[in-house]
Amino acid sequence: MNTSGFTPPHNLSSLRQLLADIDSKQAPIRLGGQSRRVLNAMLGTPEKVAVASITELAERHGVNASTLTRLAHRLGLSGFNGLQQLFRLELTGSPLHFYSEQASQLVREPGLADSGLPAKVGQQECSNISAMIDNLDPDSFNRAAELMAAAGQIRIYGVRQFYALSYFLGYALGMIRPNVATLEAGRQGIADALSPLQPGDVLLVTSCFPYTDSVIRTAEIARHHGIEVIALTDAQDSPLHKIASCSFCVPNRSLFYSNAMAGFFVLGEALLSEVAARLGDTAIVALRRREELISELSPLS
Structure with a gap:
């Protein structure tokens, strides 16, 4: 496939347009059915994608984390971080939305403290350090x-x-x-x-x-x-x-x-x-x- 003229998406608008072009076979790249399904679902909930880890997103969409990395590379981006950055930029028309969206994870899941919040935060930090x-x-x-x-x-x-x-x-x-x-x-x-x-x-x-x-x-x-x-x-x-x-x-x-x-x-x-x-x-x-x-x-x- 010739992708010499392909320009990677730089924001969610261009990513949505690219997906539409892929679906209509007008884009210089192709995506498999699973990748298209996951990307479409991610575009439907940009605020969740912006603040989730690659592991959390993979579990949410029923794929391996490597699938998200390959999807990002297929889109011409540097990796999952490059893909997530597009969603973060969408979220932060006002950068302060980042913090409120982070906090909303706690609000959406009342009782986290009773179900081991200290252990979960500790495990996430250990994962961050290991990575x-x-x-x-x-x-x-x-x-x-x-x-x-x-x-x-x-x-x-x-x-x-x-x-x-x-x-x-x-x-x-x-x-x-x-x-x-x-x-x-x-x-x-x-x-x-x-x-x-x-x-x-x-x-x-x-x-x-x-x-x-x-x-x-x-x-x-x-x-x-x-x-x-x-x-x-x-x-x-x-x-x-x-x-x-x-x-x-x-x-x-x-x-x-x-x-x-x-x-x-x-x-x-x-x-x-x-x-x-x-x-x-x-x-x-x-x-x-x-x-x-x-x-x-x-x-x-």
């Missing part, structure tokens, strides 16, 4: 750790719930090496916060869907000025993935009414541990110095 580890690229991981160990200066930027992650990363990395700070735009503005960084320095950014414009724009500007960008995000279709020198995708689907965070913290701990190993005695000296100061100040603590 992140399984898909972690060792070369990117090693390069990110080397950049964080060798850079003259490092700034870390995340907002909203990712501020907690950025603060943690800044604090922990500052324990083992100098010239690390959390970028806090509210205090001095993005330009002033970035201005000390030189080419070869590092900006580590964290954000996932629905992405924060200020984080994306800050990463773009930093990259333009020769600053190495490391991104902790959620998918290869993330705008940060396209900007960053090193990008890590952390699945974050769960019953929590916002983005699940456990996988991001685990990845952060792994990166910091690798940086400490690379710094070697330098990290140990820094930690011992900190321990001495803590001991001297202990009567004040």
Whole structure:
């Protein structure tokens, strides 16, 4: 089949039109009956597709998760995340719909707490962490750790719930090496916060869907000025993935009414541990110095 002129869909309108063209045999691609059935059902409930995991969707439509991945590739998309992104964009004419739709999962299923909600959330987080580890690229991981160990200066930027992650990363990395700070735009503005960084320095950014414009724009500007960008995000279709020198995708689907965070913290701990190993005695000296100061100040603590 000749698909040289085929343009993958970029939103749900173009996806619906493509399905109509497939049904009328006017499209340059073909789908099997099962794939057409599943895609048609997904288009009927875009709000559910936008917030569900690939496993949940597969179970809902009676197919294997691999079927959804193959469907996405057949549509010319990068994978399930690329397909889901079309539904998310439809959902977020107002990005705040993301959170209310996440919470509606809990409202639709009253009694979840009685049926083991803590266990379900825990299992989902464990699944997110396992998927992140399984898909972690060792070369990117090693390069990110080397950049964080060798850079003259490092700034870390995340907002909203990712501020907690950025603060943690800044604090922990500052324990083992100098010239690390959390970028806090509210205090001095993005330009002033970035201005000390030189080419070869590092900006580590964290954000996932629905992405924060200020984080994306800050990463773009930093990259333009020769600053190495490391991104902790959620998918290869993330705008940060396209900007960053090193990008890590952390699945974050769960019953929590916002983005699940456990996988991001685990990845952060792994990166910091690798940086400490690379710094070697330098990290140990820094930690011992900190321990001495803590001991001297202990009567004040």
